Amino acid sequence: MTDRDAALDPAALDPAAMRQQYRAEGLTETDLAATPVEQFARWFKQAATEGRLFEPNAMVVSTADAEGRPSSRTVLLKHFDDQGFVFYTNYDSRKAHELARNPHVSLLFPWHPMARQVIVTGVARRTGRDETAAYFRTRPHGSQLGAWASGQSSVIADRAALDATYAELAARYPEGEQVPVPPHWGGFRVAPRTVEFWQGRENRLHDRLRYVAEADGSWRVERLSP
Numbered sequence: 405m406t407d408r409d410a411a412l413d414p415a416a417l418d419p420a421a422m423r424q425q426y427r428a429e430g431l432t433e434t435d436l437a438a439t440p441v442e443q444f445a446r447w448f449k450q451a452a453t454e455g456r457l458f459e460p461n462a463m464v465v466s467t468a469d470a471e472g473r474p475s476s477r478t479v480l481l482k483h484f485d486d487q488g489f490v491f492y493t494n495y496d497s498r499k500a501h502e503l504a505r506n507p508h509v510s511l512l513f514p515w516h517p518m519a520r521q522v523i524v525t526g527v528a529r530r531t532g533r534d535e536t537a538a539y540f541r542t543r544p545h546g547s548q549l550g551a552w553a554s555g556q557s558s559v560i561a562d563r564a565a566l567d568a569t570y571a572e573l574a575a576r577y578p579e580g581e582q583v584p585v586p587p588h589w590g591g592f593r594v595a596p597r598t599v600e601f602w603q604g605r606e607n608r609l610h611d612r613l614r615y616v617a618e619a620d621g622s623w624r625v626e627r628l629s630p
């Protein structure tokens with residue numbers, strides 16, 4: 405069978421028949437770092453260096469509107485430390501509107517080639533303008549213009565309208581010229597309340613260890629059934 409025939413074989417495309425056996429190396433309570441952010445740093449380093457992942461910092465952010473209706477999308481993690489996990493976006497976007505009404509958020513890192521996922525739940529707050537401006541300055545010129553050109557999540561007439569807006573901005577701010585930080589653009593920092601580390605194991609007997617924030621600022625670890 406050629407690759408093309410295999411690709412056309414309906415059985416090969418049946419999701420019900422797709423099944424991987426996950427690697428045996430597990431995650432134990434004694435392996436874990438004292439804090440979830442330290443543990444995340446360990447796994448993130450492995451994901452970035454050994455994970456064969458195109459974008460290890462890509463994460464799925466889920467929000468819910470005031471009525472509890474969920475929505476999800478991928479964004480890029482740009483910073484993490486004991487204060488939380490930071491991403492940047494448009495403050496007029498759907499996610500930002502939802503977070504303004506309901507700051508509870510879930511972040512999911514789908515590190516499939518490593519049979520791992522990390523799920524953070526917590527509360528999102530806007531980053532300060534200084535922090536936003538410092539990050540904006542590190543972005544490539546074209547991305548800075550893109551942040552101005554896009555009214556993210558709004559309906560637009562066509563692609564040409566977007567390209568025309570970008571071209572106008574590029575003429576106004578040629579390469580080398582400082583682009584101001586758009587007032588409608590900035591970061592969110594998600595302060596974690598729970599962080600689950602999921603390691604795929606054989607026979608679907610996966611390891612799931614979850615840090616839960618205690619009122620005194622310490623972390624409790626619990627094991628979840630797979």
Ligand SMILES: Cc1cc2nc3c(=O)[nH]c(=O)nc-3n(C[C@H](O)[C@H](O)[C@H](O)COP(=O)(O)O)c2cc1C
Pocket residue numbers: 459462475476477478479480481491492493494497498499500556557
């Ligand atoms: C790999 C990847 C990375 C992305 N990174 C970001 C990001 O860092 N910030 C962002 O606002 N959108 C990012 N997007 C686009 C979002 O998924 C989404 O389309 C956009 O933020 C609008 O979402 P909303 O309408 O739900 O608010 C990324 C998409 C992909 C596929």
